[in-house]
Amino acid sequence: MKDDAPLVYSTEGGRITPPKEAISRPKGDGIVRLSRQTSGRKGKGVCIITGLDLEDTALSQLAAELKKKCGCGGTVSEGSIEIQGDKRDFLKNYLEGKGFHVKLAGG
Template sequence: MKRNDGGASRLVYSTETGRVCPDCGQPMAQCACKALASRRPAGDGIVRVSLDTKGRKGKGVTLIQGVPLDDDALVQLGKQLKATCGSGGTTKDGVIEIQGDHRSTVIAALEKLGMTVKRSGG
């Protein structure tokens, strides 16, 4: 049987420690890869607000990216912005999505909170 990984093998289980992380090689109890992967990279401090219609059957969605907050605070900010706009939406992967074109409302609300905001895209 031919191997696709170029012949390199990696340890996935040890009888001494049990399951082993395939990325760092540490036992799963001591692995820090998940914690490092869950943190978002630091941005440039500018919040970007744009309108996106791709993959949504032509319906517009306001995207808010680059907010320098942790996940829990980002969810709370998303709830606050959705209530301000009177619309639905979601928060996932560090991006707040609000249904509809609410760019001007969102920009005003974020500037009121003291954030540097730019309108990106068209």
């Protein structure tokens, strides 16, 4: 092998991205808050569930369970669960049945 041959491939450098840091969410006060939001959604309302003191995997499992029970879509975003539609009463009763202390927040 020649010493003057150009380097074709190397695992030492390149576009190696550092591992993602875990997003640290502030600790809640033990109260789950349900609010309804329509701003920035062209009038379509969503229920936002905040204050859940769960890990990311447990949070996404709870979101999937709520979406199945409500029969609608939703997502997990920055430590909160968004459920499409105005289903605050159902969500409040369901979460209280699971042992959470729930308050309705906002309008």
